[in-house]
Amino acid sequence: MQNNNTAISQLIEAGKWVSQKEWIPATGGNFSARTESGFVITASGQDKGKLTNEHFLQLDLQGKPLAGTKKRSAETQLHLSLYQLIPEAQCVLHTHSVAATVLSQITKSHKLDLTGYEMQKALTGFTSHLETLSIPIFNNDQDIDHLSLLVSDHHLHTPIEHGVLIRGHGLYAVGRNIDEVRRHLEVLEFLFSCELERLKITGIQANNK
Numbered sequence: 450m451q452n453n454n455t456a457i458s459q460l461i462e463a464g465k466w467v468s469q470k471e472w473i474p475a476t477g478g479n480f481s482a483r484t485e486s487g488f489v490i491t492a493s494g495q496d497k498g499k500l501t502n503e504h505f506l507q508l509d510l511q512g513k514p515l516a517g518t519k520k521r522s523a524e525t526q527l528h529l530s531l532y533q534l535i536p537e538a539q540c541v542l543h544t545h546s547v548a549a550t551v552l553s554q555i556t557k558s559h560k561l562d563l564t565g566y567e568m569q570k571a572l573t574g575f576t577s578h579l580e581t582l583s584i585p586i587f588n589n590d591q592d593i594d595h596l597s598l599l600v601s602d603h604h605l606h607t608p609i610e611h612g613v614l615i616r617g618h619g620l621y622a623v624g625r626n627i628d629e630v631r632r633h634l635e636v637l638e639f640l641f642s643c644e645l646e647r648l649k650i651t652g653i654q655a656n657n658k
């Protein structure tokens with residue numbers, strides 16, 4: 450587990466990378482990392498590609514503020530729920546890419562199933578392109594507490610492994626350390642882009658199940 454300063458440095462670096470990838474337009478997205486005292490999370494309304502130490506808050510695992518003067522991310526409860534649900538989760542990166550936003554909109558099901566891609570094997574737990582990667586999709590909701598409850602309920606019967614999609618909104622990627630969450634994020638975004646391209650060619654009806 451990281452101390453606060455290390456966790457914040459890693460998230461600042463991740464923010465520059467995610468911004469450069471164009472997965473967090475404007476002030477979209479938020480990042481967090483588990484720490485000895487709870488977790489650190491980005492402040493609300495910031496450009497996450499230009500974060501400094503002042504743009505972070507420290508909270509305990511009940512959501513009680515420990516340090517930081519700025520307003521916490523509007524989506525703090527989702528991060529908190531993921532840490533409460535998944536003991537191994539050390540980092541959460543939330544992005545708003547075009548591919549994640551559009552794919553989650555056009556997929557009518559409550560999950561996005563992907564198969565046949567060699568890059569699936571870059572996700573922890575996958576050994577073959579023939580396996581099916583299933584990413585849950587939750588309807589977007591401005592009531593983040595309610596959305597978090599839906600995610601929690603879902604996790605009880607289908608554990609969240611790499612991340613979840615929020616419809617028309619974006620991706621929450623999770624990992625056991627900063628390197629793993631960055632890998633999960635990059636692989637998922639790559640697969641979403643591939644799938645979107647495939648659907649543009651074959652027709653979106655293929656995904657309306």
Ligand SMILES: CSCCC(=O)C(=O)COP(=O)(O)O
Pocket residue numbers: 475476477478479491492493494495521522523524543
């Ligand atoms: C303009 S982005 C809308 C809010 C959002 O979805 C997001 O990821 C950023 O919210 P935050 O409060 O963490 O800045």
Ligand SMILES: [Zn+2]
Pocket residue numbers: 477478479524543544545618619
């Ligand atoms: Zn968001």
